[in-house]
Amino acid sequence: MSTLKALLFDVDGTLADTERDGHRPAFNMAFEAAGLDWNWDEALYGELLAVTGGKERIRFYLEKFNTDFEKPDNFDDFVKGLHASKTLFYTQLMAEGKIPLRPGVEALINEARAEGMRMAVVTTTTPQNVTALLENTLGPDSESWFEVIAAGDIVPAKKPAPDIYVWALEKMNLTAADAIAFEDSLNGILSSVAADLKTIITINGYTKDDDFSSADLLLDQMGDASNPFTVLAGDAQGHTFLNLDLVKKVHAA
Known part of the structure; x- marks a missing residue:
């Protein structure tokens, strides 16, 4: 049996509720600045989350929801x-300071x-977004706590493909049996499981x-001593x- 050697963290929705409170309003601010009348409300954004990656999400929106746009x-x-x-x-x-880390x-x-x-951080969001979240929640030196930042377009196929996890494990000279992943979404767990990683999920509203x-x-969350989690499936072994x-x-x- 392999000893646990590494924790691999997804970012958006896992470390913080960045999708609803960060990325969505930031997209809307960018649309307004560009003179576009697009507005992604919470319900629409939930549907757009079927696709990972910001640029890919814009394309998906135009292909499926705003087909009249020239x-x-x-x-x-x-x-x-x-x-x-x-x-x-x-x-x-x-x-x-608009987006705090999730409990625990x-x-x-x-x-x-x-x-x-x-x-390590293993995510589809851009490296700049990772840096912004870590530095503004954990402190200015916190990015150095993570041996690998696997983010953005570092691999062509984003989650749910396993490529980003495979890349991170290779960079760390680890096998899947040496690590565990933390995810929050279907695309995330499809990616981690396809990379043969055990996975802990903390859900969110989306x-x-x-x-x-x-x-x-x-x-439902990682929780802490004063704010316990709810186990939705699996064995928390008394924790x-x-x-x-x-x-x-x-x-x-």
Whole structure:
């Protein structure tokens, strides 16, 4: 049996509720700045989350929901420009402290650091977004706590493809048996399970109805001593919040 050597964290929805409170309003701010009358409300954004990646999400919106929009000749540059603008607005929201970490996230990361557990970020969001979240929640040096930042377009096929997890494991010289993933969405767990990783899921408002039957532990949140989690599936082995001891037990099960 392999010993747990690394924690692999998704970002959006897992570390913080960034989709609803960060990315969605940032997209809308970018649309307004570009003179577009598009508005992604919470319900529409939930449907757009079927696709991972910001640029891909804009394309999906135009293909499925705003089919009357006349695409400019330089459509690829148009999408890249919108997405770059959105990233600037997102980092601005982060700097203003608008998006806190979810309950229990900071405690687990700090415990892992204290025990010398290796950590990585494995996400489809851009590296700038990762930096903005980490620095504005955990502190200016916190990005260095993570051995690998696997983010954005570093691999061509984004989640639900396993490629980003495979890339991160290769960079860390680990096998899937050495690590465990933390995810919040169907695309996320499809990616991690396809990479043969055990996976702990913490749902959020957008993903609560996703199929997480392949999760090793399904929770409403990581929780803490004063704010316990609710176990939705799996065995929490007497624990009331997610700490490193429980993570190791899930990995070993």
